[in-house]
Amino acid sequence: MGRYLIRRLNLFLATTLALFIILFVATRWFPADLSYALSGVALPTTQQQLQIEQDYALHSNVISQFLAYVTERLSGNFGISVTSRQSVLNELAGVLPPSFELAFVAGIIALLCGIPLGMLSALSRSKMVQKTIMAATLTGYSIPVFWLGLLLSLWFGIELGLLPISGQINLLYQIPKVTGFMLFDTLLYNGDYKWNAFADVLAHIILPACTLAVLPFTVVVRITRAAMLNVMNQTYIRAAEARGLPYHTIVLKHALPNALIPLLKHLGLMLGPFASYAIVVEVIFSWPGVGAWLVSGIYQRDYTVIQAGIFAVALVIIFFSILIEVLYTAANPMSRKEMYGTN
């Protein structure tokens, strides 16, 4: 087990190193002065300029420049934003929680709706039900998210006037930031309008979360269905049936946990597309997350923001992919032998 974890940790470190190398090289291609692209200080004083050159070892060879770059970034110095002249790290800390919140809610929706539907389509004997579900998921899978998001805001926001279509909360509520997660912050907030604010946050998250949930939802349905069909044909299910166990026990206790294992693996593979969908959704619904921040940084040629945004998004994906892989290995008896380093 220990050896396995160390190997995964090594993988994490190696990928992060590769990420650093790519970012380091890309930064040199930015059409701007290198010290400006690294620090974000547009008009440095002589003293600032010297400090930047020293921090990033700009007068040394490429290797020490790279080391200096990594050291600065790892110690949390991402420079300042070109447009707001505030620390990029602070801005990043402000935009990460809303993104996690949105992704989390979308993930929950996808799982809560996707797993039962997948099971239903696998176990139902009605061709009608199966085909309807599969047609629906195929449609959902093929709909471009930018179009779906706009359509949902047009229907539910503008025409029906049911749901808000942009932002995280009505801006008139002034909720102090504690955790950065608006759903928690409104619950922690003790003032007038507490429950109104909480309901407002819920209403604001519905449309973006549903839009973002569509892609993982369809994948969850399809994987659950395939896995369930596969599992239900296994001999141990027949054994359980033969033992006369009640059928919901068979499905929920014996079949489902095993069917969820391949699902876990696919969730890991889906992180990349999910993250890029999240960026699109954030832009459409003006969600104040890292995606919208990164895109506006690109429009404003805010080089430090672009670097930090890419770094954060990539790092999160790498981290969660490896985490899911570890969980998968831990949960899957078939691959558990890997843990002992025997293969």
Added chain:
Amino acid sequence: MELSTLCTPSRLNAYLSRAEPINQVTTITSRVATRLLMVCGLLLATSACQQQDDSQVPNGLVYCSEGNPESFNPQIVTSGTTIDATSHQIYSRLIDDNTSSSEFLPALASSWTVSDDGLVYEFELRHGVKFHTTRFFTPSREMNADDVVFSFSRIIDTENPFHETAQRGFPFFDSIGFNKLIKQISKVDQYRVRFELNYPDASFLANMATDFAVVLSQEYAEQLLLQGTPQLLDTNAVGTGPYQLVEYVKNQYIRYRRNPDYWGEQPESEQLVFDITPRSTVRLSKLIVGDCSISALPKAGELQVAKQHDDLEVDSRPGMNVAYWALNTKKPPFDDVRVRQALAYAIDKRSLLNAVYHDTAVVAAGILPPSSWAFPDENVELQYNPAKAKSLLAAAGVKNLTIDIWAMPVARSYNPNPQKTAELIQADLKAVGIRVNIISFDWSVFTQRLASSNYDSVLIGWSADNSDPDNFFTPLLSCGSIQSHNNWANWCHKGFDTLLRQAKNITDEQERKVLYRAAEEIIGQEVPVIPLAYAQRMLLKRKNAPYVQLLPFGGIAFDKVSQPEPVGGRH
């Protein structure tokens, strides 16, 4: 049943052939699944319903603004976005423009006197004015002459520690030559300030009433200097205006709270929030949904949509502004007047106006808009004539020309859609054999990058800061304004400059009008810029939103604003 017995294939087959149990499995699973689905559906539905029952939100007003402010001090910027977010909300000026006449209204100065030679202005200050009490600053004294002296000497005194912190200078004051104009600013007594000028200037009071001439707190500046963070003066703003800055989150919002100590009439809304929304379609949809009750700079095409909604209305007034296309006269081939004239002949302003502004603007003949008293009676415009453009280009020996047009992707009050304008110009110029590249950056970096690059031409415009016609000439096209990066044409014409100086030194309106007409004629012949349109200023608002003052010269004021019904309610 023993496990071993089940494992005999024949029995198993027999067992499996009984279909019912499997069916039972299916029904149970589907029941579980349906229940789960219902639960998620219910969760969503209840949260939506909850929202509908309660439309209670705190008292306040949300304004959908078009972009991030560059700073929180209007002294150091010229962009309308920053002015809107600061000048009339956070700060006050010594005197204010009067919307109905050319007189001025007392603001922080309760009265003022001008010496007979026009060289000495004395302002008597209002008593009992308090600066904002914020998280970072608690004023210990009321506003007095020291604050006024500090605010303006910061601009002209290079020794002042706060002169340096404005890294890009004071563009408006630089463009009107403020440092050359002012001989001395002095404190006469606690509530009296004297400005001594080097030469008489008819536009001095008008300039003191502009959005840029705000009064800062000297006490706050000293506190910042002691803390070693003088640059915060322009970001953590402290002023004497009706609202005080609470929080600014880039790309998201600016939050203000009513200033309880405001010297004027208290605004009715407790809170004012600028919801930063760069895309105008998103602003429109937020307005329809009710996320904001007032929205800035609608595109002309969106007015139709707004008309279909009964609860929306358009607020418009003729603007003191002009949109123009500036040609970099320092760079070949634009240093040749024939090329510049050819470009002016080549573009069809009327069709451009139809496409970009619909009926919300008039074709610009010159730089001065019709709402100015000095608007010339005769037209000096170069009419659309592609044939003439071609022959002028041939005469100048220019072939296979490719030019860059810089056009920002965001709306400004003088041009709701610069990108589209650029595309139409691109099409017009193609007809005379000129290829066009369109270059575009977000507003907050647009002017900075433009200033530092060797551009060909730029689509830009100007919203007047005051009622004086000089405001359209000296800041934009005088030799002195090249330095302050407002003269995008980089055009310096001695005769033109002399005319402007003459016009500033006299006070008779008729005589000045003749001089400004002559100046317009020079622009018409030399074509450093090609005026395109005078746009109306427009706001979209919900019918239940209160009266907002669109100031004639640029900014927007919310002081008289209140919100009769909560804004967050969905309709």
